[in-house]
Amino acid sequence: xxxxxxxxxxxxxxxxxxxxxxxxxxxxxxxxxxxxxxxxxxxxxxxxxxxxxxxxxxxxxxxxxxxxxxxxxxxxxxxxxxxxxxxxxxxxxxxxxxxxxxxxxxxxxxxxxxxxxxxxxxxxxxxxxxxxxxxxxxxxxxxxxxxxxxxxxxxxxxxxxxxxxxxxxxxxxxxxxxxxxxxxxxxxxxxxxxxxxxxxxxxxxxxxxxxxxxxxxxxxx
Amino acid sequence: xxxxxxxxxxxxxxxxxxxxxxxxxxxxxxxxxxxxxxxxxxxxxxxxxxxxxxxxxxxxxxxxxxxxxxxxxxxxxxxxxxxxxxxxxxxxxxxxxxxxxxxxxxxxxxxxxxxxxxxxxxxxxxxxxxxxxxxxxxxxxxxxxxxxx
Numbered sequence: 264x265x266x267x268x269x270x271x272x273x274x275x276x277x278x279x280x281x282x283x284x285x286x287x288x289x290x291x292x293x294x295x296x297x298x299x300x301x302x303x304x305x306x307x308x309x310x311x312x313x314x315x316x317x318x319x320x321x322x323x324x325x326x327x328x329x330x331x332x333x334x335x336x337x338x339x340x341x342x343x344x345x346x347x348x349x350x351x352x353x354x355x356x357x358x359x360x361x362x363x364x365x366x367x368x369x370x371x372x373x374x375x376x377x378x379x380x381x382x383x384x385x386x387x388x389x390x391x392x393x394x395x396x397x398x399x400x401x402x403x404x405x406x407x408x409x410x411x412x413x414x415x416x417x418x419x420x421x422x423x424x425x426x427x428x429x430x431x432x433x434x435x436x437x438x439x440x441x442x443x444x445x446x447x448x449x450x451x452x453x454x455x456x457x458x459x460x461x462x463x464x465x466x467x468x469x470x471x472x473x474x475x476x477x478x479x480x481x482x483x484x
Numbered sequence: 485x486x487x488x489x490x491x492x493x494x495x496x497x498x499x500x501x502x503x504x505x506x507x508x509x510x511x512x513x514x515x516x517x518x519x520x521x522x523x524x525x526x527x528x529x530x531x532x533x534x535x536x537x538x539x540x541x542x543x544x545x546x547x548x549x550x551x552x553x554x555x556x557x558x559x560x561x562x563x564x565x566x567x568x569x570x571x572x573x574x575x576x577x578x579x580x581x582x583x584x585x586x587x588x589x590x591x592x593x594x595x596x597x598x599x600x601x602x603x604x605x606x607x608x609x610x611x612x613x614x615x616x617x618x619x620x621x622x623x624x625x626x627x628x629x630x631x632x633x
Contacts, residue, residue: 318572320598342548342576346599353602368550372584 265290266332271317271347273337273363274300280335281310292326318346320354328355335361341369348378370409386410394475404474414442415467415474417481419459424483431455439469439477496520499561501547501577502568506593508533510565515539522556547577558585566592571599578608 268284270277270293281291281304293304294317301314315322317338328334334351336344344362351357362378364370367386374381390410403416419426425433430441430453444453445464451457459465467477496519500511503525512535514521521540524547525531531542545552547566558564564581566574574592581587583606590608594600597612604610 318599319596340572342570342572345579346572346575346602349602350599366549372580375583376579 267292267327267330269294269326269328269331269334269351269357271334271336271338272296272343273339276337276363278304278307280337281307285309292331294322294326318343318350320350323347323350323355328357331355331357333357333359333361335363337363339365341365345373345376345378348373349376352377383409412468412470413472413474415469415478417465417467417478419461419463419465419481421461422483423459423461423481425459425481426461428459429455430457430459433459433480435480436469436473436476438471438473439467442466442468495562497557497560498522498563498565499524499556499558501525501564501566501574503530503533503542504567504569505533507565507567510567511540512538524552524556548573548580553580553585558587561585561587563587563589563591566590569595571595575599575603578603579606582606582608 266289268289268291270280270291272295273280277293277295277300281293284291285307290309292311292313294313294315295301295304296314296316298314301312304310305312311326313322313326315325317323317336328351331351334348334357336347338344338347341364344364348360348362351360359379361380361382362373364373364381364383365385367383370381370383387406387410390406391404394404405414406412407414435441441453443466444451444457444459445466446460446462465481467474469477498514498519498521500507500514500521500523503511503523507523507525511521511523515538522543523531523534523540524543524545526544526546528544534542543552543556545555547553547568558581564578564587566577568574571594574594578590578592581590592608592610594610594612595614597615600610600612
């Protein structure tokens with residue numbers, strides 16, 4: 264049986280999520296209050312679209328909420344997203360609920376009210392912008408754990424000051440480890456005496472936003 | 485009558501959220517009974533509905549914002565009445581008050597009674613205007629019917 268996913272609200276986010284999820288083989292139902300947004304969502308093949316207020320129990324019922332496996336609340340209002348998740352959870356027993364949140368200070372409150380996963384758009388986007396502004400193509404960063412930890416891919420170019428050095432000779436911040444070295448077609452989990460060569464790709468795992476310093480140390484920029 | 489002097493459990497301090505007709509009327513009554521009352525509304529103009537003799541405080545802001553609730557000294561509140569015209573906002577504030585700030589009594593207005601099932605477990609009292617009105621009309625009708633006989 265297909266996994267049923269419910270998307271409530273959200274304009275472009277709902278559409279791109281719906282496209283991506285249907286491609287991955289999930290069945291997507293979308294609820295949207297705005298009629299025009301509904302028409303746009305209905306352009307996607309095999310998505311069920313319902314025009315209505317997703318914070319109302321009977322609208323959720325129309326969306327067959329009891330059969331939903333994952334409910335994702337994407338509206339622009341924090342209070343609506345909380346109510347959507349709570350109704351899904353407590354009235355329709357949806358297994359997993361995800362809420363988009365604008366105000367990062369409310370993250371703990373959302374978790375304490377039983378929302379399974381809280382995505383804070385504001386802090387996630389500002390983190391990414393900050394990282395992009397500082398690093399500009401030098402590295403790819405993936406924030407995890409609400410941005411407290413990040414995994415970074417750092418290419419070692421020929422001008423890098425660390426070429427030929429052993430890992431323990433490099434002065435990396437304490438909160439950073441090199442988790443993997445990608446060299447050509449091989450991957451290796453490095454030890455302290457592993458040497459870094461030009462053309463290597465290092466995978467860094469760092470916490471407490473130490474990655475910028477580490478990347479500077481590795482690339483010399 | 486003074487409370488026991490415990491600052492945290494202020495026996496009379498009430499916060500009214502939403503200064504519409506209902507919110508303003510409640511705030512006026514609490515104030516008339518010499519209660520310690522504070523009203524929050526997004527719009528400054530809403531406070532015009534308060535009577536000239538209103539002796540409480542007002543705060544302009546969004547009650548879903550932590551900083552506004554702190555400014556209103558929510559941790560001191562004994563009772564919160566959330567009567568904005570937005571059901572979900574009332575629900576949100578009520579849960580925040582109960583869960584995060586442990587306010588002893590919370591009463592909210594909900595236009596849509598269908599959502600109620602989710603909240604009664606949290607110790608939040610809800611009132612629904614449609615149900616109250618229907619009851620009142622029904623009562624008037626049954627009294628009228630009863631009179632001639």
